[in-house]
Amino acid sequence: MGAGADWRAAPREDRRSGLSQQRKCVGPVLRKTCFSVCVATAGFVLLLGVSLLYLPDPYKPEQFVPEEKHAVTLLIWTHPFGRYRKLPNCSALYQIGGCTLTDDVHVYPQADAVVIHHRDVATGTADLPPEPRPLEQKWVWMNYESPSHTSGLWRFEGVYNLTMTYRTDSDIFLPYGYLLPRGSKTEGLNDRFAHPLLAPSRSHLLRPRLVAWIISNWSESHARVALYHQLRRYIRVDVFGRAGRPLPEDSGGSVVRLVGRYQFYLALENSQHTDYITEKLWNAVRAGAVPVVLGPSRQNYERFLPPEAFIHVDDFPTVRGLARYLLMLRRNPARLKRHLDWRGDYSLHQPAFWAEHYCTVCRAVRRTRGRADSVQDLTRWFHS
Structure with a gap:
């Protein structure tokens, strides 16, 4: 997992009282010298070590507490997007005990917490649970869409007690x-699901294909589509997905296997917001391709992975400059290697939707018994 300045969340009481923290984005800076890259890398490693002391709930070793003493019942109010998935056994999968998960709405009066997926209640697919809620019951707002694709937040001010998202200040x-540093205690907690990242070999550096992009949601209003139109003027970009060619049969439908044939992958988000860094980036990392990213600022990405592990489009004054840099790296494997050498020190964990999310909520609820304050400024915070 990445690290950076001000890794820990702003004090919860500030957000509850409506004083949401406004983050100042620092303009991306192109690292032009070996010195600056080394300094940035050293900073990442140092801050990563510090941040491991303050890891969010999913990554902390859980102190032993008798399960019967703090056991909780977690009600999944709706399966996200209406797609049923079998509920996980948190103890067997993630060593999180004392959790009973259910999707039986009749258990509502006895539930310690209720997980509510935003899209389902915002679109009217489902209603909120009935009021008045049972005493000390927590309602958890769960959302993994960006603010640009999250509607109706104003309707839920003061409704929820806890937030669960991709944002570090949730x-x-x-x-x-x-990312998990190799050999760390944190890696040991997650090694069942972690993917060791291999240092680059010669064949790795000499992959036959240049740039891939997999996209399903094509909109001419998206910045990523405008970028693609410009980039293809200078280099070839192979486009796959619903908006391009089907994934080839010999890839077995695997995005990672397909991307593994390319030197670079366009990890372009559909909108640019704080901490909104999706599986696009992590699929490229797992496949061993260097991700070319469009999303939040470089500074934001560096909270999650080393500075040389990706190429930010804002590092270049023009798209032509970006294309020329990619072509230069293709001709110079030694330079390309600098973007991949960090890999041998880490493993990658990609949480499974939605099993790990439910178990993570359950752990958090166990640790925060008693009625939580309500979230009064959901809209302002999420759009900050």
Whole structure:
């Protein structure tokens, strides 16, 4: 998992009282010298070590507490997007005990907490649970869409007690992916699901294909589509997905296997917001391709992975400059290697939707018994 300045969330009482923290984005800076890259890398490693002391709920070793003493019942109010999934056994999968998960709405009066997926209640697919809620019951707002694709927030001011999102300042934080230093205690907690990242070999550096992009949601209003139109003027970009060619049969439908044939992958988000860094980036990392990213600022990305691990489009004054840099790296494997050498020190964990999310909520609820304050400024905070 990445690290950076001000890793820990702003004090919860500030957000509850409506004083949401406004983050100042620092303009991306192109690292032009070996010295600056080394300094940035050293800073990442140092801050990563510090941040491990303050890891969010999913990553902390859980102190032993008798399960019967703090056992909780967690009600999944709706399966996200109406797609049923079998509920996980948190103890067997994630060593999180004392959790009973259910999707039986008749258990509502006895539930310690209720997980509510925003899209389902915002679109009217489902109603909120009935009021008045049972005493000390927590309602958890769960949302993994960006603010640009999250509607109707104003309707839920003061409704929820806890937030769960990809944002580092959520009450319950679980990102789309994170790095684990090899050999750390944290890696040991997650090694069942972690993917060791291999240092680059010669064949790795000489992959036959240049740039891939997989996209399903194509909109001419998106910045990523405008970028693609410009980039293809200078280099070839192979486009796959519903908006491009089907994934080839010999890839077995695997995005990671397909991307593994390319030197670079366009990890372009559909909108640019704080901490909104999705599986696009992590699929490229797992596949061993260097991600070319469009999303939040470089500074924001560096909270999640080393500075040389990705190429930010804002590092270049023009798209032509970006294309020329990619072509230069293709001709110079030694330079390309600098973007991949960090890999041997880490493993990658990509949380499973939605099993790990439910178990993470359950752990957080166990640790915060008693009625929580309500979230009064949900809209302002999420759009900050």
